[in-house]
Amino acid sequence: MTPIKNQKSSKRDDLQGIRGLAILAVLGFHFYPKQFPNGYLGVDQFFVLSGFLMCMLLAKSQQLPTFSFFTQFYLRRFKRILPLYFLFILCAVFALYTFFQISTVFQNQLSAGKALIFISNRPHTEDEDYFEKLSMAMDLFTHTWSLSVEIQFYFIVPFIFLIGLQLKGASRYIYYSLIAILSFIFHIASPQSVSFNSVFARIWQFLIGMMAYMVSDRQQSILEEIGSIEKDEIFVVDNRKDNKYLYEALETMEQETNQLLEDDEVFGRPEKSRIPIFIKYTVLVISMLVILSPEVIATLPARLFITIFTGFLIVLDVEDVVLNSRFLIFFGDISYALYLIHYPIYAYIELTYPEIMWVVPASLIASILLAILVNKTYERWYLEQSNTIISMLTICLFLVNAIYINKDEIQLYLNKNPTSEMSSNRKYARLDNWNPNMTFDDAERLNAYWNYRDNRTPELQEIGGYKRKSRLGCDFEENRHGYKIAILGNSYATTHHKMIIQECRHRASTISMADVVIVRMAESLKKDQHALRGCFLYEFLLGTSVAETHRKICQVIGESSIHYDTVRVWFHRFKGGDYNLEDKMRSGRPKLDIEEDIGEELEREPKSSVREVASSLGLSKNTVHRRLRQSGRAPKFGQLVPHDLTEPQKTLRCTLALSLLSRKRNTSWIGKIVTGDEKWCFMVNHNRKRQWVKAGEAPKPDTKPEIHEKKVMLSIWWDQRGIIYRELLPDGTTVNADVYCSQIQNMVKQYRLLRPESDRIILLHDNARPHTALKTRNKIRELDIEVLPHPPYSPDLAPTDYHLFHSLQNHLRGRKFDDRAHLETDLKAFFDAQPAEFYAKGIQQLPARWQLFETAITDSFESINLKICKKKKFRWFAVAEPYDNGPDNLNNDTIYLEMKSQLKKMLPNIKKKLFILDSFPRVRWQGIENIAKEMNEGKKTMEEINKSLYEPKQFEFGRHRHAELVKNECGSKCELIDYMDAFWNKTMNAFQYFDSKGFSYFTTTIHMSAHGIELVRPIYTKICAGL
Known part of the structure; x- marks a missing residue:
């Protein structure tokens, strides 16, 4: 037995604060992805912190015999992680069987089985991909991929450390740097599905944390103090209560374990060697700006930046008011439980209450409260137990999980009937295991x-x-x-x-x-960007992650066909309610060749005016006009023919229709749709009549209506309960982005008055330029309106066109109006005369048309x-x-x-x-x-x-x-x-x-x-x- 002396030095609360910041970033990314699109970087911080911890624990055990070196390390790690982790899986599977739809069960049983043996980061098999594509479920165990990465690294890191011990001085740092560089090269050279999930593509992040520990000028003094501790008051025995100082360090960073740096052996610098605090604040502020930025940042540079800066924050051992704040330390304490608990709750509300806004903050608060409860009760209890009790608890939880996850398979096997005798006219056994004696x-x-x-x-x-x-x-x-x-x-x-x-x-x-x-x-994606983006939208509405969407598409059309960041940027747009599949309208002088930009703009919208092209590209009107003339382009009228959709447009219609049908199992959201459009109302409405003619005889031509007849623009919005807002525009006014934004603002105000019980508006409008302009999209985002995707040239998918305006046109046929007031009175009478069933029918026809x-x-x-x-x-x-x-x-x-x-x-x-x-x-x-x-x-x-x-x-x-x-x-x-x-x-x-x-x-x-x-x-x- 070895005596250990009590240590009085102050602990590193700032590292606990980093963990608190990381878990808050992850929560923001999951619950509010629109506001925190880069919150996933919190997991990268956990990996760095975990490397720091592992190096610290291995360093403290380096004097032990080889067998004890390994057993002490794994005993500490697994005792800290497994009891809560296995209990979480058990509770999540119970919730799955009890509260979730039956269609979600099989997918999550597979995921729970992988999580149980820490292979959640394993690439999915083709059969799993196929089922996931069909399933509308969310995976309750998606977030356990990072735990799997860390557990797998545990089986590598002792060997890396032992080899490093044989090297001295600069050679040791060169050794660790070389491994980190090789891992980083593997990370950037691998397909996204590999670089995201593979432990070998993440080693460099763990090693940054290990090197952060080694470069600390307190490392040697800590080891010396530990050596002197061994001669004094407390004895090392195989009991947690007697191993207080060894086991208080049982923390894992990625999994957000709860008391990592309450260990008295993680000491701060002496006052005389403190690094100027403004350096730490500079690194901290820049890191927080990257993580909390509302704009999507490219994944690779953001991940590299946060990994290195987290290492700097660990090395810069100086007390600061941010990371040492009680707020962040508190979240660092509960972070392990919170990380495990929050995602199943998030998955449940996304699947069950996708349109109710208050449910998101309520579920976030519930996750935090439940994590506090678990941390203060179960976590503290099992951390105080002996090795024997924790071992028995862990084994029991593992076995119960294995049985509970596979209970349906076990029950099927136990209830399996003996092979039924096949009748003489059958060659094969029944596929349904049915027999006439069943109940x-x-x-x-x-x-x-x-x-x-x-x-x-x-x-x-x-x-x-x-x-x-x-x-x-x-x-x-x-x-x-x-x-x-x-x-x-x-x-x-x-x-x-x-x-x-x-x-x-x-x-x-x-x-x-x-x-x-x-x-x-496969056929359409290779040819058409709109079809590709339609598939992004389809997977987004199914709840598929960015990484899974990227992997699926690459497996179909080639690994190098699409970059991961492209998928992530589009997912960010969708999360913000922007379902427009066109490229964003750019401002400022374009970086690419002007002729190419103009060509792309006209390829997208060939009927754009010079002014519209200039406004879209941020160029002057004269520049665009000159470039068009130089390129040999000239404006010409096309022959008037009925619109015929191209094959890519047909594919896009199909993709968007399927995505809307697959949106949620519960179709009640369709009743929340608000739709609208504009229509010219003529003061004189001609009534064309058919002519009776003999066989083979051509009818006499009709006089074509005067195109300049007086007319008024009607703008209208409605839902399945009736008209919400309408207005006749003043003479000479056309609908542009400014006018449309003002109308949307008025519509929302009226909607709140008429439908106070409703939460969020789901808007369906077409792709007219005022509807998709940058200013309009910003206004829609400001008003927190969700916009449904709508394919181009599809009035048959717009209720206002195929239902409301169709009936209105029949009503107006043959009518004449003296002035605007007369027209307004007639329109009001028409809309008021329609029963609620009329409006409901128009909206409820959408699924059939999709x-x-x-x-x-x-x-x-x-x-x-x-x-x-x-x-x-x-x-x-x-x-x-x-x-x-x-x-x-x-x-x-x-x-x-x-x-x-x-x-x-x-x-x-x-x-x-x-x-x-x-x-x-x-x-x-x-x-x-x-x-x-x-x-x-x-x-x-x-x-x-x-x-x-x-x-x-x-x-x-x-x-x-x-x-x-x-x-x-x-x-x-x-x-x-x-x-x-x-x-x-x-x-x-x-x-x-x-x-x-x-x-x-x-x-x-x-x-x-x-x-x-x-x-x-x-x-x-x-x-x-x-x-």
């Missing part, structure tokens, strides 16, 4: 399993496929002779793949599968194409939308023409047969989860339960379109796959989406469940047998 309880259990595992249910996965290039699909090799079969579609189609492979493999040489969402992404814009994709296969295409997320079937001009006029029907166009692209690549899944009633996901429970309770009949599970209307529109498509465009080469008979219950005279025992045919994300796949299997057995 309602079994149905409830399996329905829940299918819901949370969804289309990633292991029973639905076929092994043995190999991925094609660019991750655009996979192939399954079967017989050497036979057909080449392709399964094309989105996730709905791929859910069928195992069953189709089982039934058709005897007739196939290759069965290929491709996800059209990924295919379309559903129209997922186009099909083609691929080349030689023989047979099994095409199963349904809509993503809500499964609104586009082909079943209402007709444009009735069922007998499909040649003028937008949807039918698109189907026809896609079919013509696909047919040349198919040698034998194209199978297309026909329409059937759209599923309502809300009631699926409770089918078995309601049947078991017996309070509802099967008919009552069934009625709430699907939309009985509109699917016939899709069936009619498919029938005409096959009949007129495809003939015998096409065949429809019909699920009607499989789902039709003759007794109820209705469709039935579950069986008599309560087993559901669909999941809550509207994929077919394993039970549903088995229901339709006979259809594919027949198809494959007939090939």
Whole structure:
């Protein structure tokens, strides 16, 4: 036993203050990303502080035998970290099972398992990426990646330190510097997903902290004091109470442990050697300006800068009023608990209450209060316990977590029925593990399993496929002779793949599968920046992180295709409510070549005037005019033709529509939309009439209305409850950015009066220049208005155009007005006469219209194409939308023409047969989860339960379109796959989406469940047998 002497020197509270500053930066980044976009740098500070601590602890143990050197280090680290960390995981998983939606469970079970063994920083597998893309969940364990990095570094740092001990003087610093430089080179040379997560790309930050400890001129004196301590009052035994001075240093910086620098062995400088305080204040102020800046700063220079400056702050051991303030020290004390606790709370409010503003500060306060409670109770309790008690506690928590996280898998294994005897007409075991003797309880259990595992249910996965290039699909090799079969579609189609492979493999040489969402992404992203930014927006609205979005896109279109900072800048714009996918309007003289800037501006908006181009680029009007003339450009009128969207514009419409549909599981936010636009109201409104003419006879021409007839501009804003604000502009006034900002200000004021219970406005307006000008965007940001993305040339996605103005135009047709007052009276009477249902209908049509814009994709296969295409997320079937001009006029029907166009692209690549899944009633996901429970309770009949599970209307529109498509465009080469008979219950005279025992045919994300796949299997057995 070695005696240790008590030490009286003052401790380094400023280091605890750095930890407090770092955790506040992280909280700001998560809860208020718009105001603190660089708050993520707090984690980099934690890494530096952690390196300082590790070096200090290793230095104190360097005189011990080798075995004791390692065991002492790991004992200290793990005793401090693991008890609270494992308890946090247990509580988070409990909250997941209790409060979160079932669709979030599987994703978070995977993440919890990785967090439990400290591999949260491991790159995701392709299957995990695919599920994450489909899931609308937020990962409760995202923030544990940094803990994984630090724990992994623990297994490296003792060896780095021991080698360094063999070197003396400058050689030691050269050794550490060389390792740091190599790690930094690896950091900047690696793809962002690697440089962000890899422990080898973060070693340089830990080493900055270690070198900060070594350059301190108190290092040797501390070691000497520790050596003298060993001869005096306190004895080292394997008990925490007797190891007070060794174990009070059990802190980890990255994880925000709570009492790092209350250790009396972290001493300040003697007064005579203090460095001038203004140097420390200078470093501190600059660091705080970088971290707290509201503008996005490039990641690499910001990370390098903060890492080095944090090292300086550690070396500059002089007391200051900022880092030594009680406020920062307090947050440093609770930072470990706060770091662990805050993110699951943030994830829950983002998923459940995304539009209620007061919930964010309330959840932040709740996180702090809960962290204080944990710190003052559980943390303090276990830090006072002996090694034995803490070891037993840690092992128990680990085992309980392992069981609790995997409880569904364990329960499934325990409840697994013996392999059922297959009937003589079956070649394969059932994918749903169903047998006729199962009960309602079994149905409830399996329905829940299918819901949370969804289309990633292991029973639905076929092994043995190999991925094609660019991750655009996979192939399954079967017989050497036979057909080449392709399964094309989105996730709905791929859910069928195992069953189709089982039934058709005897007739196939290759069965290929491709996800059209990924295919379309890869093709469009390489060609069009708007489509690329649309994917940024799509992932942002799903809650995907910047790093994950960057990694996904790079894996599809190439590692060097897009820079990480580009993604981060766009995410920052989205967080600020700016969903405009155009480049920001720049001010001041451009840095790039003027001709290139002018060309880019005109490429973006070819109808811009010279004045508009000059204003956008910050150039003089004469400069722009001169450059345009020198380049040979001349203004010319284009031929007046109906607007035809380009392919990139179509892709963008699809991407934005899908992103809006995927925005949140709860669609109540749609009712909060405020929309508006401008319209010319003529004093004389002509009423054109059709002419009765004989066959082949042309009608007589009508006189074209005078284009200079008197008219007044109407500006109007409304929501699903009625008109909010409208005004007729004075004669001669046009809507520019100044006018529009003033109108927005007035609209918001009126909205607060009419809707005092509402919190935040969700604005939907088009991309007219006044709506997207820099001044307008600043005003919208100032008023804290969220703007929904709107694709260009899309009046069919603007309720004011397709609903309100359409009805208003019908009302105005043939009317004449004497003056503005007469027009104002008529407009007021029209708007007041409309019932609330009229306005609600216009807003509530938006989801159906967003559903129209997922186009099909083609691929080349030689023989047979099994095409199963349904809509993503809500499964609104586009082909079943209402007709444009009735069922007998499909040649003028937008949807039918698109189907026809896609079919013509696909047919040349198919040698034998194209199978297309026909329409059937759209599923309502809300009631699926409770089918078995309601049947078991017996309070509802099967008919009552069934009625709430699907939309009985509109699917016939899709069936009619498919029938005409096959009949007129495809003939015998096409065949429809019909699920009607499989789902039709003759007794109820209705469709039935579950069986008599309560087993559901669909999941809550509207994929077919394993039970549903088995229901339709006979259809594919027949198809494959007939090939």
